[in-house]
Amino acid sequence: MKPATLKEIAATLGLSISTVSKALKDYPDVSNKTKKLVKELAETLNYRPNAFAVNLRTKESKTIGLVIPEVVHHFFSSVIKGIISEAEDKGYLVIILQSNESFELEKKQIELLANKQVDGILISLANGTYDFSHIKAVMNQGIPLVMFDKIAKIVDCSKVIIDDQKAAFDATQHLIDTGCKRIAHFRGPLTPQNSIDRFLGYKKALLHNQIPYDPSLVYILDSMSFEEGQHFTKELLKDHDDIDGIFINTDLVAIGSITELNKRNIKIPEQISIIGFSNWFMSSVISPSLSTVNQPGYLMGKKSFKLLYKEIKKRKEGKKINYKNIELKTDIILRDSTKKL
Amino acid sequence: MKPATLKEIAATLGLSISTVSKALKDYPDVSNKTKKLVKELAETLNYRPNAFAVNLRTKESKTIGLVIPEVVHHFFSSVIKGIISEAEDKGYLVIILQSNESFELEKKQIELLANKQVDGILISLANGTYDFSHIKAVMNQGIPLVMFDKIAKIVDCSKVIIDDQKAAFDATQHLIDTGCKRIAHFRGPLTPQNSIDRFLGYKKALLHNQIPYDPSLVYILDSMSFEEGQHFTKELLKDHDDIDGIFINTDLVAIGSITELNKRNIKIPEQISIIGFSNWFMSSVISPSLSTVNQPGYLMGKKSFKLLYKEIKKRKEGKKINYKNIELKTDIILRDSTKKL
DNA sequence: CTGAAAGCGCTTACAG
DNA sequence: CTGAAAGCGCTTACAG
Numbered sequence: 001m002k003p004a005t006l007k008e009i010a011a012t013l014g015l016s017i018s019t020v021s022k023a024l025k026d027y028p029d030v031s032n033k034t035k036k037l038v039k040e041l042a043e044t045l046n047y048r049p050n051a052f053a054v055n056l057r058t059k060e061s062k063t064i065g066l067v068i069p070e071v072v073h074h075f076f077s078s079v080i081k082g083i084i085s086e087a088e089d090k091g092y093l094v095i096i097l098q099s100n101e102s103f104e105l106e107k108k109q110i111e112l113l114a115n116k117q118v119d120g121i122l123i124s125l126a127n128g129t130y131d132f133s134h135i136k137a138v139m140n141q142g143i144p145l146v147m148f149d150k151i152a153k154i155v156d157c158s159k160v161i162i163d164d165q166k167a168a169f170d171a172t173q174h175l176i177d178t179g180c181k182r183i184a185h186f187r188g189p190l191t192p193q194n195s196i197d198r199f200l201g202y203k204k205a206l207l208h209n210q211i212p213y214d215p216s217l218v219y220i221l222d223s224m225s226f227e228e229g230q231h232f233t234k235e236l237l238k239d240h241d242d243i244d245g246i247f248i249n250t251d252l253v254a255i256g257s258i259t260e261l262n263k264r265n266i267k268i269p270e271q272i273s274i275i276g277f278s279n280w281f282m283s284s285v286i287s288p289s290l291s292t293v294n295q296p297g298y299l300m301g302k303k304s305f306k307l308l309y310k311e312i313k314k315r316k317e318g319k320k321i322n323y324k325n326i327e328l329k330t331d332i333i334l335r336d337s338t339k340k341l
Numbered sequence: 342m343k344p345a346t347l348k349e350i351a352a353t354l355g356l357s358i359s360t361v362s363k364a365l366k367d368y369p370d371v372s373n374k375t376k377k378l379v380k381e382l383a384e385t386l387n388y389r390p391n392a393f394a395v396n397l398r399t400k401e402s403k404t405i406g407l408v409i410p411e412v413v414h415h416f417f418s419s420v421i422k423g424i425i426s427e428a429e430d431k432g433y434l435v436i437i438l439q440s441n442e443s444f445e446l447e448k449k450q451i452e453l454l455a456n457k458q459v460d461g462i463l464i465s466l467a468n469g470t471y472d473f474s475h476i477k478a479v480m481n482q483g484i485p486l487v488m489f490d491k492i493a494k495i496v497d498c499s500k501v502i503i504d505d506q507k508a509a510f511d512a513t514q515h516l517i518d519t520g521c522k523r524i525a526h527f528r529g530p531l532t533p534q535n536s537i538d539r540f541l542g543y544k545k546a547l548l549h550n551q552i553p554y555d556p557s558l559v560y561i562l563d564s565m566s567f568e569e570g571q572h573f574t575k576e577l578l579k580d581h582d583d584i585d586g587i588f589i590n591t592d593l594v595a596i597g598s599i600t601e602l603n604k605r606n607i608k609i610p611e612q613i614s615i616i617g618f619s620n621w622f623m624s625s626v627i628s629p630s631l632s633t634v635n636q637p638g639y640l641m642g643k644k645s646f647k648l649l650y651k652e653i654k655k656r657k658e659g660k661k662i663n664y665k666n667i668e669l670k671t672d673i674i675l676r677d678s679t680k681k682l
Numbered sequence: 683c684t685g686a687a688a689g690c691g692c693t694t695a696c697a698g
Numbered sequence: 699c700t701g702a703a704a705g706c707g708c709t710t711a712c713a714g
Contacts, residue, residue, distance in 0.1 A: 002483075003482070005691060005692085006691070006692065007691075007692095015700080015701085016700065016701040016702075017691090017692080017693095017701085017702095018693080018694080018700075018701055018702075018703090019699085019700055019701065021692070021693065021694085022693090022694085022700090025693090027694095029699060029700085030699070030700080031699055031700090034699080034700085048455070048456050049456075049691085049692070050397075050458070050690085050691050050692065051402075051456060051457050051458045052393065052396040052397040052400070052402065052458060052690080052691075052692090053397055053690070053691035053692040053693090053706090054691080054692060054693085055393040055396065055397075055692095055706095056391075056393040056394055056396075056397050056690090056691085056692075056706050056707070056708090057691085057692050057693050057694090057705085057706055058692090058693075058706090059393070059706075061393070063436070063457075071418050071421050071422045071425070072415065072418045072419050072421075072422050073418075074413065077412050077413045077414075077418045078413050080412050080413075080437070081412045081413050081439065084412070084437060084438065084439055085439070088438065088453075093436045093438070093453065093457060094436060094437060095404070095434045095435060095436050095437075096421070096425060096435060096436075096437050097425065097429070097434070098422065098425055098426070112429075112434065114389075115389050115390075115392060116392050116404075116434060117391070117392045117393060141344070226622075226626070255626050259626060262628075281567075281623070282622070282623040282626065285567070285596055285600060285623065285627050286626050286627055286628070287603075287627070287628050346707060346708085347707070347708065348707075348708095356684080356685085357684065357685040357686075358685085358686095358707090358708080358709095359684075359685055359686080359687095359709080359710080360683085360684055360685065362708070362709065362710085363684090363709090363710090366709090368710095370683060370684085371683070371684080372683060372684090375683080375684085390707085390708070391706085391707050391708065393706080393707075393708090394690090394706070394707035394708040394709090395707080395708060395709085396690095396708095397690050397691070397692090397706090397707085397708075398689085398690055398707085398708050398709050398710090399690090399708090399709080400690075
């Protein structure tokens with residue numbers, strides 16, 4: 001019932017605590033006979049080292065923190081899965097906190113994790129985050145930190161991202177290649193780097209094809225929800241009757257848009273083509289199915305943890321950490337919401 | 342950079358460590374003057390108690406473990422969100438592990454959490470779990486544990502569930518009320534309690550309406566995936582040409598089924614009505630939209646943590662823990678995959 | 683009102 | 699090859 005301690009094992013065998021500790025950890029300077037004795041008793045007593053004591057001594061908890069804007073989200077839950085599977089592999093556990101896209105909450109979560117003395121932090125920034133002193137603060141405390149997906153260019157740390165600009169360029173280019181001439185864009189809020197980059201990719205593609213950029217075709221969304229997809233589609237149809245394509249920042253919004261267009265019997269892709277971003281599972285089952293950019297969430301989770309793990313190790317060895325930028329490949333999934341080439 | 346300790350504060354102020362500790366915790370037997378002095382210095386030094394030392398002394402980590410079959414799953418991610426929000430509220434952090442529906446992995450995760458000395462465990466069982474000695478083992482170690490959603494009736498502990506049998510009965514009854522006479526059932530594996538209960542509810546509804554129970558109409562699925570939904574729909578159509586309704590254990594499978602029926606131009610609900618289970622977001626946007634049982638994931642997460650929290654507190658106070666069963670209400674969401682009443 | 687002391691359970695440099 | 703000792707940073711019962 002109550003867990004055994006080194007002290008008890010030592011007392012039972014008439015050995016010192018030090019010897020027992022060293023025997024269990026296979027130190028070379030303990031006799032094989034003693035090792036065998038100790039290990040056997042430890043086994044029968046079901047000895048487990050007290051994690052709290054080990055943490056205090058070794059100053060590490062083998063635990064990392066993860067701060068994510070929203071857990072109920074296909075992309076992010078894939079990332080979470082990648083992180084915890086890779087972490088487990090390396091003997092680390094993962095504490096998850098959710099920022100709800102709020103800057104204030106994000107600051108609080110980071111603080112909680114720092115107080116908890118996690119060995120490292122993985123974070124995808126909230127949309128509301130416009131200042132990064134909380135990030136710099138934990139890094140200054142010596143806690144390794146890696147950003148993924150929603151990053152801040154301005155912060156000097158390791159990052160795992162996709163090339164949002166290129167992916168957005170490709171998506172928009174595909175609309176153009178399949179004949180669209182008046183292409184709207186539903187973008188995310190103004191601060192997050194990835195919504196900026198996707199917008200820039202969109203704009204670049206237009207210019208690249210000598211299509212004039214018209215700011216009135218760009219709608220700035222806030223919550224990136226299904227409802228916003230419906231709402232802004234209505235707005236768009238009200239404002240412009242000549243639209244033949246929309247590049248939409250995220251699939252959930254695109255699905256809202258498709259729903260609205262279906263309701264109005266506007267033919268997709270004949271009248272309006274739609275391309276989304278993220279490749280949610282859902283996108284393959286609505287009708288028409290949604291062409292989109294595939295974002296490798298699981299892989300991003302794995303890579304992010306691996307990078308963090310390396311930094312944790314380097315830090316322990318007292319070595320200098322060189323920040324790295326990993327950019328993952330995306331690809332375009334062609335389905336029925338865009339015309340065939 | 343390096344965090345301040347009590348020792349440093351004590352040395353700076355010429356006080357003892359004990360007094361500093363007590364001053365920070367507002368012990369009544371410390372003078373206000375001293376308290377003020379200590380608190381001010383702690384503030385300027387940005388003092389944070391060393392979590393590892395506190396854990397070791399207090400024998401608690403203010404951390405709980407969560408073992409879940411699959412993170413990338415609308416229902417479970419809602420549960421996760423409910424748990425971490427409630428936990429945060431009470432000053433607890435949550436470590437998440439995923440069993441991948443595997444018994445072996447689940448055992449390993451439980452072991453990891455026990456070794457980590459979490460203050461409590463929340464678990465939804467893997468489909469593969471047929472033996473519960475690992476659960477009993479951690480409970481015997483004195484770690485409070487609460488099961489939710491996928492539980493084992495046989496294990497004596499607190500549980501948060503829905504009334505799967507009643508929900509399944511209601512879903513099947515709705516098919517019958519809207520005119521279905523030959524109703525198939527796609528069920529989950531044989532061991533999980535909720536797939537058993539949903540099957541029993543289905544059967545009960547048939548008998549209640551004098552519809553003979555035909556075992557050949559019940560298909561046992563394994564992975565509960567979209568692909569299985571397509572596959573078993575094909576099988577069903579091959580085996581039986583007189584089906585007019587299907588009650589499907591989970592929405593994802595139902596969506597696979599709808600996709601297959603759509604492909605074959607079988608009219609839903611005119612020729613075959615479909616009702617699912619769980620109310621994934623996706624179910625509202627496919628066409629036809631899916632009638633289903635709404636399962637309150639977020640609430641289930643909140644309630645589960647609350648229950649665990651009470652047990653952790655009771656245990657700390659040395660009080661006896663009385664296991665509780667909480668049953669949450671479900672309701673049927675009527676959409677377009679079933680006929681109107 | 684303040685402090686010395688014990689102790690949580692472990693690790694590891696050092697002595698013998 | 700084994701053990702005594704120091705120490706991680708804190709909490710708390712006890713003494714003064």
